[in-house]
Structures are given as structure tokens and as C-alpha cells.
Amino acid sequence: MLVAVISLAVMGGIFGIVLGIAGKKFAVEVDPRVEELISLMPGANCGACGKAGCAAFAEAVVAGEANPKLCTPGGASLYEKIAAVMGTDAGSYEERKTARLLCQGGFEQAKMLYEYQGVHDCHLALANFKGPKACNFGCIRMGNCFRVCPFGAIEMGADGLPVVDPYKCTGCNKCVVECPQQILELVGVSHLVTVRCLNLEKGKTARDICTTACIKCKLCEKNCPEDAVHVEPRSFGSVAVVDYSLCTNCGICAAKCPTKAIQITEQIDENVVREMGTPEDASPEPGCGSCSVCAG
């Protein structure tokens, strides 16, 4: 009994000393700035910066390998904080961008070809006659953008279309990449005029399938005092496009548009503190994201 106690105590002592020495000798030096930056990051691990996650981005910033501006979710305020930690001059920062849906074809506006009964996924619905809506250019309304948004900034509205909350949207670009119809676009928050239709077909055809389609009447083009909006040709057909370098947000085009395809977005107050959603808000299946067995 006594031998066992003594030998254990001696072994414990020896291992303790060895571990203590090893801990000092092989200690990994962590730059305290990395820890500090990680605590500042949005923590959504969205990947918009091109790194594996927020921690990897923080390390790359400290190592001087990544541009601190690349964190779109953090935006200008994070950039300033990073500059303070890194001891550099913040300088100027580009305008914040948010996602905007270029379609208004809700349940009431857009004609349907058939009733879709399958799994709610835009890509799958698109494989059946380009989606259940008669319009082949618009939003499929199956909510892939809503599910992919890491910030809970997209909700599916009562008319079936996704609604982007400009205060929560960080411009991470995930929904834009996910959308198979390329119907979402990142637009600077100061640009308020949006042509909310991408239908390239002739005016009558477009109007027959959606009451709020761009009918290529060119009223916007004729009435714009700045020559900033044009009905431009695309791969086939044409659609109205706003040139943001010229647009002054006067709103004449939106007032003239007979189908209300051109809309004025409400100016957002940059001073309002953004409430950042968590990934759990948006994801239908919360989880650690690795093995997926527990999520069933």
C-alpha cells in the first residue's frame, strides 16, 4: 500500500516537472493581436474574405497576408477597429453594400405554369421547365438565399419573395452566389433606384406573365434628367438598367414606370446599430456542421 502511494507520488512529481519544462520550452507564441482581432470579428465564418473562417482571417491580417477590408460583414466599423489594433491608419473605406432582389413577381403578380410539389430548392425547381413560374428570369421563390444567409438577414415574405433586411445584411455575397437565377445583386446603400425585373422578353410577353415586369417602354430612359437609365440589350432581348455613376436618386424614372418595375429603396440610417443575426436564426438545421449524424 505504502509502496504504491510513494511510487505514484514520485511518478507524478517527475511527470509534472517534465511537463512543466516542456510547456515552457515548446510554448507556441501567439500574437496577442490575433486573439484580439478574433474577438472583434463578426464570428459568422461566412468565408466572404476567402479564408476558412474568422480566426484564419485574423491570423492572415496579423501576418500581413490579407487586406483587412476583405471582411464585408464587419464593414467600415470593423475596419477601423482592426486599424486601431494593428496601429495603422484607417484611411477611407468603400461604401457598404447590401443584397437587393431584382424581382417583384410575388403570388399576385406572376403567373404560374404549374403547382410545384417537390423539395423546396431553387435548383431542383429550376430543372422542371425553368421553375413553376411562367417567367423564366425571375425569383423561383424556394428560399435558397434565405437558408444560405449566415446573418438571418433574409426572410421569406408573405408574397413568397425573399425580403432582405438592409440593416442586417452585411454584403457577404453568399446569397448572390447561391441564387441560380442571379436575381440578387449587391448594391451600395446610397444607390436607391433599382430596376426590379430581369425579364429580357418583349414587353407584351413579359407583361402577360407578370404584372410588374419591365415592358421596355423606355419611359424611364426618356424622362431621366441625367441620362442614367437605359433599356440595354442583353444576350437576347433587353431590360432597363441604371448607371449608378450618373444616377442622383431623383426618382423620376420610378414615378414614370407604368408597371412599377423601377422602385425607390428607402434610405437606411447608417447610424443604426446593426443587429447581427446568428447562423442559428437562418439555418433550418442547427448543428456543429461536421458530421451531421446527430441532426438526422
Added chain:
Amino acid sequence: MNTSTFKGGIHPEGHKELTCGIKTSTARVPDKVYIPLSQHIGAPCVPLVTVGEKVAKGEKIGDGKGFVSSPIHASVSGTVVAIEVMEHPGGTFVPCIVIENDRLETWHESVRPPADPEALSPAELRSIIFNGGIVGKGGATFPTHVKYNPVEGSKFDTVILNGVECEPYLTGDHRRMLEKPDRIVAGLKYIMKMADCNRGIIAIEDNKMDAVASMEKAVADESAIHVVVLKEKYPQGAEKQLIYACTGREVPIGGLPLAVGVLVNNVGTASSIADVVETGVPFIERSLTISGDGIAQPCNYQVRIGTLFSELISECGGYTGAVERIISGGPMMGKTVFSAAVPVVKGTSGIVVMKKSTAPPPPEFACVRCAKCIDACPAYLEPTSLVKRAKRSLWHEAEAENVMSCIECGSCAYVCPSQIPLIQFIRRAKQAVLAAKAKRQ
């Protein structure tokens, strides 16, 4: 009787009794035919005619570029009145050549039988089949001539003719084996000549014993051709499953049947080959089954390519009531079309109309991990695991689990007690993996 089969699979209700006893009749030739420019796997055709031009029956009106392509032919004589975009039973919108029938049925001068079909060389046969626009009639519409092209270092030793017809409701191949067994055997002999092999198998399931008897009678004098009877099971008509059931050979992952020296063709394709080689008539008509509980008089029809579904349905006495869905092909692997104004294409093996059901669609429950889908999967996959990857967009992991080996037979979704639409999620994963592959290149 010694019958063999493959691993996995399911036993859906066949409903074949609706039409298997009905003789194939010729459908009324429509006043207008709509011939899509894409009726095969591969690059779509370019139209060779313009609006207002006169065309004769059997004239080539569209031609494809590239090796994997197949020309299309006018199925009636008349005038081209439009080239317009229409719904295609494959779930897309495709430009179609619209021909107004002049009811003269004048044949084009290119349609004439060769002097001696027996003396044709394999290369000549291949070119006749290519120019005849022959594609696989089972539904995948793979251009047939491509299969026989000799590949350096590999050789076929067996040709299997697929007379399995495992899809519920469809009886077109069954009727063909009863009505024209000699055409099928003649086609098989041309295929064996092109594939340069001397063993032919005609595979038929044991629910069609009358077809077995008919084919056995037709091959009684042929020492190289045998009829193999297989156990009734879905999806036995799938190429790889059929090869395993008939020969016990397994096609490697991502490989072609050529890797095990086997060539598979549909019995319908074989009889089309015999027709085009001996009479010169290209692929302008096919047999199909119109069935389902939503059809007043289910039947088998010989139909011109380009006939609208709606005309055939009204010829069958119309609908029995409110319609839930119209399926092009069989109910397991077919595609639902949203209107009956779609034309019959080379791959349309049937039209199945389902009556509106009063019961709401069953809700989806969580996976109970019963592994029924794994038992049913004929491709040795784990559908439940693949679906979990797909639900979380883990495409790389799905690819590593060989999601691309899925043949989309739908057996997993059929057996799932939780009503999970597994096949749709797997299809989504395949879509995403293909897109990622295309991006990498």
C-alpha cells in the same frame, strides 16, 4: 426455372394488365407535328429547313454537330409553318420544327432500302444507323451508333437486348416482343455484327412469360442467341443492373458496360435498327403505352414523332376525371409535364395519367435509420447518408460517397417509411457535383 436478378430493388405494383393484352394500333396521324430539335443526349440539332419550305416524309430536317449527336427527320410530308420554342417532355423548353401535314405521305428520295442488307460492313451499318437518327428507345435517348464504335484495346463479347420493361404501366416493349419478334432478332443480328461478337442475350422478366415464349420461338434456329428469364424486380432494366443479372459481371464505378465487354440495347431499338437497315425508313415513329387510372381507355399506340400528347389522350377517350399529373415515361423514372400540349419525342416510352387523389400528400418525417433505402439501392449506395450531405450542401462528401453512381431509379424514396423524397435530394447533390466539376475544368 433458373431465374436470376440483381441486388436490391423493389416491387412496385405493375398495373401492366391495363394494356399488356391490347394490340398495338396505329394512332391517327395529326394535322400538325412538332419535332423538337433536341431528342437525344448530346448537342442539340441545327434546323436544315426554313419556314415555308416543303418537306417529305423521312427527310432530314435537323442535324447535330459532334460525335454524340443524332439527326432528326420529318415524320409527315407537308410544309414547315414555324420553328418555335415549346415545352419538351424532358422538362425544358426546346425549339421545335412545326410541320403542317399535307396528308400525301410522300417519301423522301433518301428513303430507300439497300440492295443487299446482309452484305453491309459494320462501318456501313453504323453510318446507316446514325443517318437514320436511331437513339436508345428505353428513355435515356443515347445516340445508338456511338455504342458500336470500336475502342482500341477492348472488345465486346456479349450483346444484351433489354426486354425487361420494369417500369410500371408500360407495355410497349412487351407488345413488340409478341407482335414483331422476328424484327427484334433481325436487329440483334445486325448489332452483333457491328459489335463484332457472337453471343446474344434477350433478357425478359418472368411476368411476361408469353413474350418469353414468343422470343424463344423466334430464336429457335439461332445457336448464338438465348432468351434469359429474370425475376420480376424494379429497376432491372437499368443497364448495370441488367448486366449483373444476366452475366454476373459488375461494371466498375464510373465505367461503361464496355469495361466488362457487354453492350446493352433496348428491344425497341433493335427492331428500329432492323427497320432502318432493311427498309431505309428513319426513326419517325415509335410505339408507346398510354395508361394510368386517369385515362378512359388505356392502350398501346404506334405514333409519329411530334404528335401532341393531347391528341393521343383524346384518341384514348380522354380523361376519366380531374387529373393530378401527366407523366412522360413511366411513373418511377418519368418526368411530369404540366400540360398535354407537348410532343412525343424519340424517348417517350409512355404517357401515364394519374387521377386526382383525394388524400393530401404525406408529410415528411425524420429519418428513423431503418436502412430500408440502403437495402433497396441497386447501386450499392447509402441514400440516407447522401441525403444528409445534400441537406447540408456538403457536396464534396457526397461526391466522395459516389453520389454520381446513383441511377435515379427512385427505389430509396419508394421504400422510405418516413416519406423522405430521397431521390430529389440526391438529384440536387448530383447537380451540384456536376456543376462543381465543370467549374474545376
